[in-house]
Amino acid sequence: MPFNEYVRIVVRYWWAIVASVLVGGLAGFGYGMYFTSVDYVSSARLFVTAEGGTSVGESYQNNLFAEGRVNSYAQIATSEQVATRxxxxxxxxxxxxxxxxKTTALPVExxxxLxxxxxxxxxxxxxxxxxxxAQQTxxxxxxxETSRRGGTSAASAVLYDEPGLPSTxxxxxxxxxxxxxxxxxxVGVVIALLLGWRRRGTVVDEVTAVDSTHHPVLAVLSPQTIPIETLGTDDSADRDADALRGLHNLIRFLGGRRDEQARAPRVVGFTGxxxxxxxxxxxxxxxxxxxxxxxxxxLVxxxxSGGGITAGTELSADHGLSTVLSSSTGSVDPYVGxxxxxxxxxxxxxxESGALVSSPVLGTVLDDLRERFDYIVIACPRMGSTSDSIVYSALADAMVVVVRSGSATRKALSDSVAAIELVGAVIGTVLVSGKAGQVKAQDVADSAEPAAESVDAEIVDFEPGSESVTETIRTTIDHASRNGSGSAAAAGVPSDGRGR
Incomplete structure (x- = not known):
């Protein structure tokens, strides 16, 4: 891996490093306080002299001799004989x-x-x-230093500084x-690198998502499931309302810029x-x-296959897309308002759900529905489970790929985007991360109204493809795609009502 990838891993798992430093420091403190003895240290100093010398030259030679003797006396001070005496x-x-x-002897340079x-x-x-x-040394x-035949010693050590009573x-x-x-x-750095190495091929943030797809991250959302029965009502509060409005506007404007002659996408598919x-x-x-x-x-x-958002609910019990495609709806309206x-x-x-989705009837149905609705949002099966998402990709104006942080590999995301782009267009990705929670509907509504008022005043006269909108969105996506940081939802604003 390149060096900047190591730096990114260390920054991402900073908590592991901090935790290891704290644990190590506390362990060292505990060991030093309770498992090691507290020692007091007292010191004595010896002065080494060489005997004789009446001239300057002899005195100089004696001084050099004494300096050499100091190192030998240091070994004597820590010897077994001195310790025994x-x-x-x-x-x-x-x-x-x-x-x-417990004894150390060091000559002063x-x-x-000594x-x-x-x-x-x-x-x-x-x-x-x-x-x-000191005395025994x-x-x-x-x-x-004294010859066995008697006489004076060639050198001697004099105790000139008695050991004192240590105060601390x-x-x-x-x-x-x-x-x-x-x-x-x-240890913390090693743990961080191991965690990064283990997840090196996983999509964990906006940077890895952008690197894997070369498409911008349009929004970062928290995982939240709203019961399908309350969807579209006042009870369907959403903690990420601002980010979803930003996603709406990015899809509108970015989709229109893909082809200067085309309108913004109205049939949008979401696959995971x-x-x-x-x-x-x-x-x-x-x-x-x-x-x-x-x-x-x-919302389609x-x-x-029975694993969609309406599976197991009363809405999907008798009629729905399957009966529309098989022309077996009869006089019953399968659409639920x-x-x-x-x-x-x-x-x-x-x-055979795959055969039904692959039939030409689906394209005809979507063409008819374009005349009735401003937007058609298709909740597609996840990539790899069936080939249905590829069919929807070919029929939709644009596809949005949803990935959960830490659960999908970069290769799987890259391969999925490449497969969709063989038949359709991917406008960007949505990263789902964080923890789900409950939000009161009134809180969401109160926070949404000021944002809607402020933004409506700014974009009410914009048209898709206009220079002002183009520059605004280009700035937003350039920021998101260059460094992969900062949710694209930050540029999102409430819709002007009927804009496409």
Missing amino acids: ASEALEGAISPADLRS DTVI TISVSGPSPQRAQSYAAAV VEVVQEL AGRPWMSWTAIGAGAGLI VGSDAGAGDVAARFAATVAATGNTVL DGDL QGGLTILPAGPVPP
Whole structure:
């Protein structure tokens, strides 16, 4: 994957990184506070000298000799012999091994000074440990530097700074917290990359949808199912009313721009990619929103296999699209009026639904319905389940592909759009994401009225294909298609009533 894809994954799963850092930091803090001992540190300093030297040259040589001796004395201070003697001097208060593990000896750079530090569980213990180790180091050095034949020692170590009583203890929890947070950061980045790698081929947002189809995302909707019996009435509140009005206007204007000689699409099909895309619900909500603007709208349940939006309802019990196509309606009107919306249910499931949809009768029926309605919205079966959606794609003016965030692969979406474009036109996609919820009808109505008033004043004189509308929509789609961010619904406004 390119580097920017890794950055995108890290930004998308930032919560995993933050959570890992917090967990790691808390774990380190707890370990440092409750599972590590708090040690006090006391230090003593030794001065190393070399004997003899009456001239400047000899003094310089002795100084170099002493500097070299400091490193050797540091090894002596942490030796087992010094630890054993110091333990005996402390009357066995601490074992030689433990004392040795708590002792450090570091020479001060470019000097003849040796710093011996010893830690202990209390200030007094640390001071006594350091004093014993320093004293025993001096004695061992004196023994080693003195010739067995007697005489003076070549060099010696002098304790010039007695160990003091430490006032504060070290804080291991601080270092352990930092270590835990750092480890958590690394783990969090790895988790984020694994999550991104697992879902690298999945449509999860507008960016991946645009990259997969090369079509704009017309709207981002939350999953919501409105009972078909209340669709088109005051009880059919929709939380995404503004986004659906924006979808309506984008379809009107963008559809008209596809062909300068053609009118905006009036027969619009909605099909989904993935088993839970919810294209039928989106089509129903879109039809109800367009009908609320004063247009005459027919919602057609195009899924004759029994899985459509009217399946299992009284609307589809006896008559519907299947009886219209088979010319078996008789004197019964299969069209159901609900408020300003008209619904053509799927009807009884025919023995061969695919053959019925593929018959020339469907095209004739749609041509007749164009004369009766401003808009015909077809809730098509999902792609891949049957070939019916391809037939509807050939007969509709434009198709909208609905995809659920995180449930469809990029390849499936890309292949579905390509299959539709072999026979028809795809105007864009709708991304369904988020969680469903309940919205009061009055709240939706109150929020919709101000938006309708403000926008009507702006677009009432626009005609499809005019320069002002063209520039407005071009700006919106350029923004959506370049970076895939920002819902296209942001540019959507309520319909002017009868515009197409």
